[in-house]
């Protein structure tokens with residue numbers, strides 16, 4: 001995408017669509033939220049959305065898809081195919097098929113059923129960032145049907161470049177590449193890390209895991225709960241969320257996971273009557289060793305546990321919404337193997353998937369935007385939430401890749 005292609009784009013505002021010129025700041029072109037003209041963190045005015053845009057990561061569905069998919073994921077970074085082939089082995093081992101697209105097909109169907117059950121007349125268009133069906137197709141399909149005011153649900157619950165901003169940048173990229181930027185607007189539901197619909201599965205999973213080990217006669221301190229999420233470069237972590245919040249070394253990304261982990265453990269302590277120690281750990285690191293990423297790595301953490309008198313580990317995929325490759329490979333293959341080698345009993349708890357509580361929570365997040373629900377009445381289980389509907393300027397920017405315009409935020 002060339003900067004010149006972005007010279008003039010429509011920026012919808014509460015007053016109606018208008019076209020603005022770049023204000024002499026390179027490629028800084030806003031794709032501002034239609035409801036954000038006055039810059040609120042929480043949009044408390046109702047917005048008459050036409051449709052939901054379900055935005056997925058995308059994954060290969062056969063061996064021949066694997067390298068083209070990885071080229072898409074790493075687009076713009078010029079990584080040679082030989083290097084991509086090294087990354088491909090997880091996918092190769094599963095027949096070249098990631099389950100992620102099938103999960104999203106099921107999630108789309110589940111959302112449609114829940115919307116119908118509640119009498120909400122909103123179509124759901126599904127498109128991916130990195131594989132077919134692409135976001136381009138979904139947005140074009142929506143526009144062709146006259147659905148131009150879209151609210152996106154990204155299949156990712158937290159704030160960071162990879163888990164929020166990259167989706168928003170891809171919305172902006174697609175609005176430009178399809179030429180639909182003057183007709184279509186894309187807002188996004190808030191990062192939902194602490195929404196009860198998302199947290200539910202983890203509370204139940206950790207409770208079952210802990211109860212199982214207690215039932216086998218283990219003492220609480222012989223059990224360790226490891227909440228696992230995707231590691232990201234430290235530079236991304238520090239820039240996650242609005243810089244004004246000052247949430248510490250790991251930024252909003254780490255703070256959000258820690259807050260949800262603490263909440264889950266409080267619920268489990270209430271139900272089990274004992275407190276089990278827990279930690280936040282990271283998985284799926286990539287990038288050169290010279291680049292600092294969030295630590296500790298889950299496998300290193302597991303290796304340390306026997307020395308601390310731990311006999312059983314509950315592995316919780318807190319950073320993920322479904323059992324895709326990062327869960328099947330990095331947790332179910334590698335981390336469970338590390339636990340076995342360390343002589344630990346281990347269970348991996350479920351991801352939300354299409355759990356009815358999760359699906360209904362996602363619909364609640366859309367409804368709060370449709371109705372303009374006051375922030376004070378929005379559901380959030382941690383003191384950090386409810387998170388912003390409209391991302392602040394610079395929120396989750398990637399300093400490595402440089403500035404790109406993003407939809408669903410405030411103009412810079």
Ligand SMILES: CC1=C(CCC(=O)O)c2cc3nc(cc4[nH]c(cc5[nH]c(cc1n2)c(C)c5CCC(=O)O)c(CCC(=O)O)c4C)C(CCC(=O)O)=C3C
Nearest residue numbers: 057059073087098100155156162163230232286324325326
């Ligand atoms: C935070 C985060 C999430 C969670 C949020 C969300 O769910 O969106 C996530 C999800 C996923 N990541 C996925 C796959 C990949 N991620 C990669 C690379 C990277 N991910 C990163 C972060 C995240 N990733 C980062 C910082 C990089 C390095 C790139 C850079 O330096 O900027 C690469 C390239 C190869 C490599 O580098 O390993 C692949 C193939 C799949 C699909 C799985 C499937 O197919 O089932 C999913 C759901």
Ligand SMILES: [Fe+2]
Nearest residue numbers: 162230284326
């Ligand atoms: Fe990733």
